[in-house]
Every structure is written in C-alpha cells, then in structure tokens.
Amino acid sequence: MFDFRQLRYFIAVAEELSFSRAAQRLHLSQPPLSQQIQALERDLGVLLFNRDKRNVALTEPGRVFLEQARQILAKSDEARVQVAEAAAGFTGLLRLAYTVSVTFHPSLPHALLRYRDVAPSVRVALSEMYTEPQFAALLTNQIDVGFVRDEPKHESDREALQLEVIDREPLVLALPAGHHLADRQSVSLHEVSREWFVAQPRELAATLYDRLVQLAMTADFHPKIRQHAQQINGLLVLVAAGMGLALVPASMRAVGLAGVCYVQLDDPDATMLLAVATRRDDPSPVLNKFLSTVDESKVSVGL
Secondary structure (H helix, E strand, O other), rough: OOOHHHHHEEEHHHHHHHHHHHHHHHHHHHHHHHHHHHHHHHOOOOOOOOOOOOOOEEHHHHHHOOOOHHHHHHHHHHHHHHHHHHHOOOEEEEEEEEEEHHHOOHHHHHHHHHHHHOOOEEHHHHHHHEHHHEEEEEEEEOOOEEEEOOOOOOOHHHHEEEEEEEEEEEEEEEOOOOOOOOOEEOOOOHHHHHOEEOOOOOOOOOHHHHHHHHHHHHHHOOOOEEEEOOOHHHHHHHHOOOOOOEEEHHHHHHHHHOOEEEEEEEEOOOEEEEEEEEEEOOOOOOHHHHHHHHEEEEEHHHO
C-alpha cells in the first residue's frame, strides 16, 4: 500500500514533469525518486507517467490519481491541525451546567465570553441545573464542569470532585419597596424575625433554604415560610407582591424588579459559595482551557 511519502514524490514529479527537477525540489537524488514512483505504479497496477529520454507526461490514470493524491494529503494536513487543536483544547465539546442564581453573577457571562474568544471552535452545551444534581451529573460523566453554590455533602463525592472557589457572595434581604426597613443601609435578621418569608422548596434548592434557616437560628428564630417559588427570580415577584421577604445572593440586584428593594445583612456569615466543580484530575484539554479562562475572568471582574 502506498504511503504519504510516495504521494508527495508523485505530486512533485507530476507538477514538475521532470524527475530531475522533482528530485532537486525534494532534496534527494533521482534514482531513489524513480524507484519510489515505480513502486507506486506497481502497487496501483497502472502507469502514472509516459516518459522517454526527453519528456515526462501524466497518463490519464496519472491525472486522476494526482487529484486524489492532493486531496489525501490535504485531508492528512487537516487532520494533523485538528488533532493538534484538540490536544490544546481549542476544539471539541464542553458540557457546562449552572444554577439559575449564577446567571446573575458576572463570573459566568465573563467566562463564557472570554472562552468564546480563545476557543471559538469548541461547542459549549449549557444546562440549567441545581447544585446537587450537578454533582451527580459530574460523577456519571454527563457534564464536564458545573457552577455550583455548595460543597458536596458526601465524603466520597468530595474525594471524587474538585472545587475551585470563585466567590463567597454576600446574601442580601429582598423587601417590598414600601417596607419600613427598605431605606436602611443594613439590617440584622433578628429585626425581621416576626416577618413572613418566601423561599424555594428545599427539595429543589437546599443550599439557599438551609442558609436562611441557619442564619435565622443564629438570630434566635425559625423563619416562617408563607409561599414557595420554583425559581429564585420567582421569589422577587412574590416579594414585590408583598407576600414576604427573601434571602438572595447580592448579584440578584441585577434583576432590578420594580417594587423590590435590597438591603445588606449585618451578619458577616451571610454569604453564599460560588465555585466551579469538576471531576478530580480530569485530563480534558477543553476543560483545562476553560478553567484557565475562569481564572482570567475572576481577575477581570475583580474577584
């Protein structure tokens, strides 16, 4: 079976229509070149050139093979480039999941925009997913990276997964615009211990629900939940309607919903983790390129 070297030799002779000029172009002596062309002809079972002492001309099978040889070498070069780009993380597929609240934090859009600039040929498959399902999806190789709001609860998961902290985002209190505390710079949760709250169901968003309960317990009360909303932005609609107060990440201020005010909490522990989760020691070049982009994005947004 012919090889790439023979194809290059054949193309050189076909373009020069001279064995001596082709040999000079290829930086080798003429006898080995002639031997390789003869071996190629024997392998194909056809005569590629009509030659005499003065002239070299392509036969009809030679003209057909020249077109095919050029295509084969072009595909070979294309394959080399694509393999090199894949090894460097510039092509392939990245499966990324994120919680809804992360869409309002600058880290995600900045990372995606930067990644599109450095690796435009990588296809990014995005999935909206709560934190615990993200850990399960990572462990079963359904996603490659997740923007999560909590650490894994189980020891085995902590051993299998790796988290890179992006931010410990402050939590704020969302109040109806007419609330008597709406104009305050900051409040303590103890001041709203008798108020109604709205929250996401714990079975869906355990992280934020548990933070509300923990911070309330520190303030010596248990929050009274009047209404649930499936999505975190739905909480703000309930707040605007006067159904209760909500504990949300500070980045939710970006929603800017009419009828809702945001007030800082005095408690220094009123924060919420934001981290990037991956399988530990995942060798994927595409993933590593994205993680480097996340690091650059942290700097650009001042985290």
